[in-house]
Amino acid sequence: MGNEGSHLLGLEIDEKVIEVTDGWTLHSGTVCAGSNPKVSVFISEVLGSGGSTVILERAAKNLMLYRHPCILKFISSWNKSGRIHLATEEAMPLASVIASLTPLQICIGLHSVLKALVFLHEMALCSHNNVCCAAVYVTPDGTWKLGGLEYLCLLTDLTPRYLEESRARRYEKAVPPEEDSLKSSSDTISHPTSIDQYGFGVLVEEVLRKKSDSDIPALQEFIEICKKQLQNSEPSLRPKLSTLLDHVFFTHKFIKIHSFLVELPLKTAAEKNDFFRSLMDELLGFPEDLVARQLGALLLSRMVLLDSTAQEILLQHVLGPKQENGGNVGLFSLPIYRGYVVPRLLQMFCVRDAQIRLLLLAHFSSYCSSFTEDQLRTLVLPELLVGIKDTNEQLVSATLRALADLIPVLGAAAVIGGKRAKLFTDGRPKQAHHHVSSNFKAPNQMPPPPAPTLVAANDSNSLTVDLPERPSPDGGEDHIPTSDDETEAWSDWDVTDNAADNLGDSNLPEPSSPWDHVRVGAGLAVQELPDISQLDIKNSVSSLKSHEEFDFFQDMEPVISKTHILQIDEQGTGSTEISSKHCFDVNYTAGESEGEVWGDDLEDWGDVNGST
Template identity: 50%
Template sequence: MGNDHSHLGGIEIEEKSVEVSDFWTHYSATIVNSENTTNLSVLIGELFVDGPLWTTHTPLEKNSKHFMIYRHPCILKYISSWHKSSKFYLAVEEVVPLGHSLALQNTLQICIGLHSILKALCFLHETAFISHNNICTASVYTTRDGNWKLGGMEYACKFTELTRDYLKKSKSSRYDKAIDPNEEKHVQGSSRRDFVDVFAYGVLVCEVLKTKSDDDVSSLTSFRDLCKNELQSIDVAARPKLSSLLQHEFFNHEFIIIHSFLVELPLKSDEEKTQFFHSLVERLKAFPEVTVASQFGNLLLSRLVLLNKTAQDELLPFLLCPKEGGEDGTSNFFTEDTFRKYLAPKLLEIFCVRDAQIRLLLLNHFKHFVHIFTKDELQTCILPELLVGVKDTNDHLVSVTLRTLADLVPILGAATVIGGKRGKLFTDGRPVTHPGRRPRRTSKRHDPPPDPTLNNPIIQTHHVMMNLPERPRPDGEEGETSAEEAEQSVEGDLDNWEDWGETNPVQENGETSSVHTSESTPSIFESHDQNGAAQEAVVQGVVAIAVRKKSLPDISELDIKNQASSDQNDEFDFFQDMEPVIETAEKFLVEEEVADVSIKLNLAVTEEGNEDGWVDEEW
C-alpha cells in the first residue's frame, strides 16, 4: 500500500474538486487506457499532517488502510493508492458526499441508505470488532445509483485500542453533534465499546429524517423517536445494540425487504430465489417506477439476476420492454423516459460483457429497447460489440447477432452497419401501373379487325426478315455477302467446331460429306402467283443471305481434291467474289492417266480397303 507500483496507469484527474475537507481533497477521475471507460473518485492529501494521532500515518493513509482491509458491500470500495512527491492518492469507486445528494432523495431512498449504514456498522462491530468513531453525514457517500456507502474511517480503531486518551486526542476533529458528552466517562466505566457509534448513529437518523413523516414510510416516527431517546440515552447500558434495529418495522418495509434480498442474493438458496422472482413483478408494481428504477435498476440487472432461469422467464420480459408511448395499459414497468435515464446506461455497460448467455439474453430483447438509445450510442458502443459477436465460434450467437444487426439497418443505415462500397445491384421489376386507367371492353365490335397477313407464309417470312437489325452494306452486289464478311463468318464459326481433329469426315456410304443449300425455301416463292413477284425477289434475296450465313462449309470441302466438278449445279458459290478469278475449266483439265494417280491419293475409305483406310494397290 502507498507505493508507486500501485499507481493506476492512464488515469485522468479533473482539475475541479468535488469537496475539500480538513485532510484531503475529493476529485473525480477517469481511467482512459482500458477498453471501457471507468469513472472513479480520487482523494488527494498531504503526506505530512500535524496532530498526535498522525505521527505514524496520515488521516488519508489510515482511511486507505481500513478500506483495503475491511471489505463490505456497504463500505466504500477500495481500488488503489499511491504517493507522488509530497501527495498521497487514494482511488475509490465513483461517489459523491451525501450532503450533495441528500436533498434529491425521497424517503424510501433515505430509508434504504440508513439500512445500508446500519448493516455496515453491524459488520464492523460483530465481525471486525472495531469502532468507527465518526458516524455523520460527512462520512457517508452515495454512488451514482443512489446507494449509501460508509467512509471516513480515519478515526476507526479496534475495540481494544478504544481508550479515553484516544477519544480525547480525536475529539477536536470529529463531528461535534455526534460526540457523546460523557464518552470519556463511559469508556472507563462500561465494558461496551460500541456505544460511540450507537450514539452517533442515533444523531444521524434524527438529522436525515427530521422533515419526514409516516405518510412516506410507515413506522418512521417511531423509529426516529427510538433513535433519539434510546440510542442517545445517558445510560450506556440502556442503549440497544445496532443489530437489534434491523428487526424494527421501519426496516421491514416491503421496499427494504426487496432491496435486502437483491443485495444478499449470493447467500440465498435456489428455492428462495425461485419464490422471490416468481412474485417480484407484482410486488414492484406497488411502488413508483422512478423509485424502482433508481434504487433497483442496477440490482435487477446484476449478473446473478440475468442468469437466473426464473428471472429470465418471469421478470426480465417486463423489465427490458419499456411502455410504448408511455401508456399505462401494459404490464411493463418503465416508461421510455425512465428507461432511458436509469436502465439504458447500465445496459450499455452490460453490452461490453463477453458472456455468451448474457449477450444472448440482451439480443433476444434488443428489438424492444433499441429505439431508446441515441444513434451515437448505437454506433459507438453497441455496434462494435455486435460485430465482435459475428466473429464468434458459437453458431447460435452469430445467428442471433445477425438478426440484431438487421434491426440497426433502418436506424443507422446499411452503409454504417455493413460497411464497404455498395451499389444498386437489383432493380424493381414490378409492372408500371397507372391509377385510374383501366382498359374496358364493351363489345366485340370495338376489337381491331383481324390481320389478313397472319396466314400468309410469304408475308410472314418477309416480316421476320425485315425486323432483323440493320447491318452494313456488303462490298459485293446487293443481296450478296462480301469476301470479308464471308471470311469473318467462317473464322467466327470455326471456334464452335466439334470435329476439329478430324481431317476427312466420312459418311456411311463412303463419300465425303458436303453442305448444300436446302431447296425447300425457293419452292415457297415459286408457288406464289406473279402479282407479288417484286416482293418475292426482295424476300428471296434476304433469305438467301441468311441461309448462306448459316450454311458454312465443312473444312473437308475446302480441300482442292474434294472440290465439286464444274458441271455441278450449285446454287451458291462461296468463292465467286475472291480475286483473282480462276477459270476452273482451263486450269484444271486432267488427263485420264493422271486421274489414275489421283485415285491413289484419295484417302477415302472404301469397302476394299484395309483397317487403316489405305488401298492395297501399289504405287
C-alpha cells in the same frame, strides 16, 4: 499504500473540487480504460503539512481491508508529488444530495448504513468511531455507502487514549457524553460498540428531522427510539444495532425487496422462484422513478440476469421500455428508461460473458430504439461486431439478427461497410388492368402461359393464329400498359395471309405439347405450326414476307468494271504482247538518237568529261 507507478492508467482527475475537509479534497475522475470509467479521488495535503496524509493513508488501508456491499468500494491508492491519492467508486457526499431525497430513499439509505455497522461490529470486530453524515456517501444509483474509516480500530484496541487523540477531528455531536469522564489510559472500554450506537442515533435524528411519515410506517416511533435509547447517557442501556434491523421501520415492503436483491446469492431456489413470480406486481405499486433509481442496478445484476425464473417472468419487462401502443408492458417509461437503464446496458455490452450477451441480444429489438444514434454507432455496434468473430455459433447467429435491427437506424453502409451496388432488380410482372402490388405472386406460383392456338375459319383463304401475350422484357416493368384499342393496332403480332396460305399446304402432325395444340376448322387440313421464332415479329423469316417489293434504289447501285489496258508493241502495230519493262523505264522510239533525247544538257556533261 501504492507507489507513484501504481496509480490508475489513463486516469484524468477533474480540477473542480467536490468536497473540502481538513484532511483532503474530493475530486471526480475518469478512467479511459477499465470496468470503472467514473471514480472518486481523495487527495491529501502535501506531505509534512501535518497529520492529514496519515489520516487519508489510514482510511485507504481500512477501505482496502474491510470489504462489504454497504461500505465504499476501494479501487486504488498511490503517492504522487508528495500527496496521497485514494480512488474509490463514484460517489457524492450525503450532505450534497440529502435535500432532494424522499423519506423512503432515506429509509433505504439508513438501512444500508445500519447493515455496514452490524458487519463491522459482529463480523470484523471493529468500531467505526465517527458515524455521521460526513462519513456517508451516495452512489449514482442512490445507494448509501459507509466511508470515513480513518478512525476505525479493533474493539480490543479501542482505549480512552485513542479516543482522546482523535477527538479533535471527529464529529463533535457524535461524541458520546461518557468520553468526557474517561481518563486517558490504555485500558479498554467496557462497551466499545456504544460509540457507534450513539453516533447512529444522532445521524437518524438529523436526516429525518424535517421528513414526514406519510409513506413510511412507524417513522416517528423509530425517531423516538434513536433519541431516547441510542442516545442514552448510559452506554449499557443502548440497544445493539442488529436488533434495529427487525424494526417495523426497516421491514417496509420496498426495503424487503431491496434486501432480497442484495442478498440474492444466499437465497434458495424455492425462495427465488416465489420472489420473482410476485416481484413485478409489487414493483408496479411504487413510483417508477424510485424503482429505477434504487433498484435499477440490482434488477440488472448478474445474479438476476442468470436466474431462470427471472429470465422467464421479469426480464422482458425490465429490458424493454413501455410502448405507447401498449405492445410491451415495460416497467419504466422511455424517459426513465433512458436515464437509469440505458447507461447500465451500455456497461453490460462491454462484459465478455456469453450468457449475458445472449440475453441482451434476445431482447435487443425491444430496446435498441432507446439508444441514441451516437451510442449505437460508437458503443453498441463495435461490441456487436466482436460477437461475429466468436466461435460460439449461437452467439454469432444472435449477433447477426441484432445487426439486422440496426440497419433501419444506422443504414446498411454503417453496419456492414464495404462497397455496395444494386445487383438485384424488381422482376415482378405487371398486369394490364391491375396494380402490381395487388397481383404479386411468388415465382413458383405463377400459372403456366396459355398454349398458342391456330384457328382455321370456314373461309379457306383466312387463317387466324392465337398467340399468348409475350412477357415484358427486362427493364420494361415501368412501361404504361396499353389499352385494348392500341393492342389491336399492332398487326405485326398476327400471321400474314401469305403465311397462312403457306401453312395450309400440308397436313399437320399430331400435337406433341400444349404449345403445338392446333384447332382446325371442319373440312380444312392444316399443316404443322412453324417455329416460334417465325411468329416473332423480330425474328420473322423471309418466307413469311409478301411478294418482293420494288427497289427504288436499284439505279443508284454503283457499277465497278475492270480497267482496260492498251498494249503497244515496238513496231506500233498494236501487238498484244505485254511489255516486260518497268513502268518507270525509259521507252526508246525509232528515229530518235541519244543526243536528241537528252538535248543540250549533255553538252555540259561532255565538257566536264573532257576537262577531266
